[in-house]
Amino acid sequence: MTKCLVTGGAGFIGSHIIENLLNLGHEVVCLDNFDAYYSPQLKGKNIEPFMKNAHFKLVEGDIRDKALLNQTLDGVEYVFHEAAQAGVRISVEAPMKPHEINATGTLNLLESVLDSDVRKVINASSSSVYGRVEYLPFDEDHPNQPVSPYGVSKLLAEHYCRVFEELYGLKSVSLRYFTVYGPRMRPDLAINIFTKAALKNEPITIFGDGEKTRDFTYVDDIVRANLICMEKGSGVYNIGAGNSISINDLARKIIEINESKSEIVYSDSVKGDAEHTLASSEKALKELAWNPEITVEEGLERYAKWMSNFQS
Numbered sequence: 108m109t110k111c112l113v114t115g116g117a118g119f120i121g122s123h124i125i126e127n128l129l130n131l132g133h134e135v136v137c138l139d140n141f142d143a144y145y146s147p148q149l150k151g152k153n154i155e156p157f158m159k160n161a162h163f164k165l166v167e168g169d170i171r172d173k174a175l176l177n178q179t180l181d182g183v184e185y186v187f188h189e190a191a192q193a194g195v196r197i198s199v200e201a202p203m204k205p206h207e208i209n210a211t212g213t214l215n216l217l218e219s220v221l222d223s224d225v226r227k228v229i230n231a232s233s234s235s236v237y238g239r240v241e242y243l244p245f246d247e248d249h250p251n252q253p254v255s256p257y258g259v260s261k262l263l264a265e266h267y268c269r270v271f272e273e274l275y276g277l278k279s280v281s282l283r284y285f286t287v288y289g290p291r292m293r294p295d296l297a298i299n300i301f302t303k304a305a306l307k308n309e310p311i312t313i314f315g316d317g318e319k320t321r322d323f324t325y326v327d328d329i330v331r332a333n334l335i336c337m338e339k340g341s342g343v344y345n346i347g348a349g350n351s352i353s354i355n356d357l358a359r360k361i362i363e364i365n366e367s368k369s370e371i372v373y374s375d376s377v378k379g380d381a382e383h384t385l386a387s388s389e390k391a392l393k394e395l396a397w398n399p400e401i402t403v404e405e406g407l408e409r410y411a412k413w414m415s416n417f418q419s
């Protein structure tokens with residue numbers, strides 16, 4: 108049995124990683140401060156099913172607390188680093204918090220990891236590190252011109268991981284997730300907001316003209332990439348479905364899947380949102396033997412099913 112730490116484990120992606128690690132028979136420590144960015148009650152619900160598992164331990168606290176990290180890392184072999192101030196828009200309104208958690212918090216974690224027996228850090232990065240589009244799909248050599256403070260903070264975290272490997276030999280990998288969705292997803296993300304509106308036949312609001320495109324990636328594919336990285340991989344990898352659709356098409360698909368009468372309405376566009384994202388995951392295929400398995404159609408169906416059970 109391998110002991111793993113999942114930072115931000117009470118959040119959306121972290122809770123899926125924990126579920127899979129426990130199913131594989133690993134021991135898991137979840138470190139989360141239940142940040143109020145969105146409902147701490149929802150985060151409590153995310154991890155409720157694990158609380159009775161003898162192989163699961165919750166540590167409530169902050170990745171910026173070094174003393175706590177040093178205790179928490181005792182016996183840990185792999186760190187899945189999901190804790191972050193996620194969200195592009197909030198970072199435009201208040202850039203300091205994402206910097207403090209995502210950049211300084213990651214640096215703090217890496218420093219603590221140096222004094223531990225951790226074999227590898229698997230760092231959650233983001234397609235936001237690309238920002239301004241020079242060509243599509245993004246491969247890992249595409250220039251990094253983030254267009255939001257969030258993207259800058261995630262790029263800094265990646266660089267800290269790289270430099271810690273080069274200077275101190277700490278093994279790490281940074282996975283650049285492309286817009287993740289699925290059960291328990293963050294309430295601030297479009298698929299969640301659109302599906303909730305569709306189920307109530309309420310209007311679906313799109314910011315801007317809806318022609319921005321996104322590469323939506325189902326959470327199970329993201330988790331699989333994380334697990335593979337316990338054994339393989341170093342440096343950065345795109346982890347994306349490799350198919351982009353416009354926000355207009357996304358809203359239409361969600362209306363159709365949920366047999367909804369919702370109408371689409373438009374509001375002012377939001378600063379900091381990238382124009383387009385689309386992953387080339389060729390490097391992940393070659394080096395990790397990872398391939399996305401879930402199409403957006405299948406993922407949206409699964410999500411709609413989950414959401415209607417969750418709400419009833």
Ligand SMILES: NC(=O)c1ccc[n+]([C@@H]2O[C@H](COP(=O)([O-])OP(=O)(O)OC[C@H]3O[C@@H](n4cnc5c(N)ncnc54)[C@H](O)[C@@H]3O)[C@@H](O)[C@H]2O)c1
Pocket residue numbers: 114115116117118119120121138139140141142143150168169170171188189190191192193194208212231232233234261283284285286287288293
């Ligand atoms: N969801 C996506 O579409 C997406 C896309 C790209 C990258 N990511 C990255 O994936 C990771 C997980 O994202 P998510 O969507 O699950 O977000 P989330 O907000 O659901 O999860 C993050 C968790 O981190 C915790 N946290 C925040 N600050 C903390 C701190 N200082 N100390 C300890 N815990 C703290 C939060 O309470 C939360 O439970 C993040 O690093 C995010 O940047 C997410």
